[in-house]
Amino acid sequence: MRVLDQRPSKRTRSTRLAEKVTLAAIVAALASAALPAVALAQPNPSDSPSVSPEDCGDVNILAVPGTWETNESADRRVVPGMLAQITGPLEKALTTPPTFPSALSSPATSLAPTTSSVPVSTAAASTATRTASSSTPRPTAASVKVVSEQVPYIAQVGGPIAGVVTGNPITLKESKANGLAALESRASQLAKACPLSKFVVLGYSQGAAVAGDFLSKVGNRQSAIDPSRVLAGALLSDPSRSPSTPDPEADVPVAKPTKLTSVAETMIGPNVTGQGVLGTRDNGMGVLAERVTSFCAPNDSICSLSGTSKAVAAIVPLLNLTPEDLPDYALNKGLELVRNVASANPADIQKAAASVITQMTRLTVAASVSPATLPMELAQVVFASTMLDDVARVVNMPEFDALVSLTHPEELAQQVTQVAAYLLLDAHRSYANYPVDAAGDTATQWVVKWVTSKVQASA
Template sequence: MLKRRRIGRLLLIVLVLALIAALLIGFLIYQSLKPPPPPPGPGTGPATTTQPENRPQAQPADCPDVLTLVIPGTWESSAKDDPYNPTANPKSLMLKVSSQLENEFPTARTEVYTVPYKAQFRNPTNLADRQATYNDSRAQGTRRANAKLQKTHEHCPLTRYVLMGFSQGAVIAGDIAGDIGNGRGPIPAADQDLVLGVGLIADGRRQPGGQHDVPPSPPGVGAEVALGGFGSLVPGIEMSGARSGGFGDLTDRTYSICAPGDLICDSPTVTNPLNAISQLANAANNPVHAMYATTRYWKSDSGQSATQWMYAWSSKLIEGAPHPSHE
């Protein structure tokens, strides 16, 4: 009797293992057969969508064809900066992209708007640090970016959008893109087709495969994803984890650049949040994170730096955007 029970258990274990093996094989087959996403690169535009029937045929004369919304990284902006002539940090990484777009296109073709916000990150392990907390800085940047998008969309119903950001700015731009793509953002779900593209450099909520990862792309995740399980353990620094719903309907138009070894976007899973927070607060100024305007740590297959790639990509989108009629 005991021998029969043992044989029965052994058979049950074998069946369970066989079932698991079958499921794994089926998953691998599915992964190998499913079509890959379109290859990333400058000039890749949004998927074809149908224009809503209630959209007007023309918009006011002062509306640009495209609004290019730029969100600088930590320590590269200020709350009082001029969005059309940002001078808070002349060495801001995003200026290398936005200034070229301004030189290439007239304001009627694209309005280049650099979101002014605190752009700070208080180090919780340094009691003498009097900067704004990451939560406050990020919240202000998000509010101001959303307000600009909503105001523009209400006044200019045919204007298209290009969103881009670096570091903390990439988190903000990515969060807004995720909200729009999931139908909860400043641009209504019915008008998602107006978003031409989203470009992120060193996104702190990056998930490999969750968007077009511009190669070379490392296997790590964004710092906020790596620390997401610890939530708000450290006051003022909310580690939000992965974006709910990812980028939704904007996934096909979102591109992410991350240099291997940049802890902001290429982090391993951590077990000690206090040590990790301290490292990440300093990582915003580490050699890898600060060198995206060069090809030392990241360069595209064609030899471009991250800023060169972003400029070429956004320029193609703006150049190919529709020319709406004006009243």
């Protein structure tokens, strides 16, 4: 009986090899189809030639620096100044996954993250349970790709006055508009080229005014960016901060920040009086109201302008003026004065007129009887009479209020303090130092933890 040769024929081996190749191709195709859509988040050069593959992250952080912290030719990849104290720690917290210790006794012992500010997600805990018996430690979860960049813009105030030093007479209004255009342009580029990316928007000082205006447009669906793409927004010293005390003119704020409208941003930390020095946004943050936080340090008059900040209120509008604006500015102020007088309380008008007549008569008599006493009499009119206060109630203009406040010793000291705080910016620079919660976290630390939790919750 002939024993059959058990070795496969060449044709059989070839057939099997072809089958293996075909199977491998099918598996590769299925695996490719099953991969996460990370590749879809990479930019399409034809869509946005200014977006490179490295620019697309799971989370894109757009940081808008404050006045003088950046310029229109700054390196986009380097976040400067105050906001660097948020973006740096955020990148570290989100891109460094927690790991297991070398010896695992139980799943519970493996849940400690590498930094205390990063809570462990449910997915991470599940991974820990599955790998607790493994002899090789592995990360609890894949890290998140975070891309931080600044939004370069002119970032200047002072108009022609600052232009003497900088060579660029741009006003605050023009600078802010330049920043908003730059932020909208970059956000649109990234949103189009990176369809899976989510956004975090940060702003400080003038940059907070820019970032806040952008978030307001997105939240009210007036932007090309869909609100669902925005995970969080944080504003430090926003010049357009919404008031968080029912009476913005109150000398003392209510104990806890209060939302006066449902679309207002959420203030974190000690409450302050007043509102932003540039006035508030009419439409608030829209549907993003609960995703936008705001911080205003005590005595930072840039975000807490109130009735006690009369001199600052008079100074800030001048930062928007150019020589070409002066005729219109003077005309508008004249019309404002006429409207205020026409709508004033008749009793206030009568009292102001009586005060003016009385004091002018006094000066006329002093000038005719004893000219040497005229300077003293004039000082009495300015500092000891109620004439200027009576007129101020009728005029009702911040410029005149600022002038009158300087004639009262107690208000003079207060105004000098307010102006010094505004110009020296001590409180304005304190956001990495002053605590905003019971745990002692500073404003910048709080933002890092809050954004980290928002990113992890959306993962």
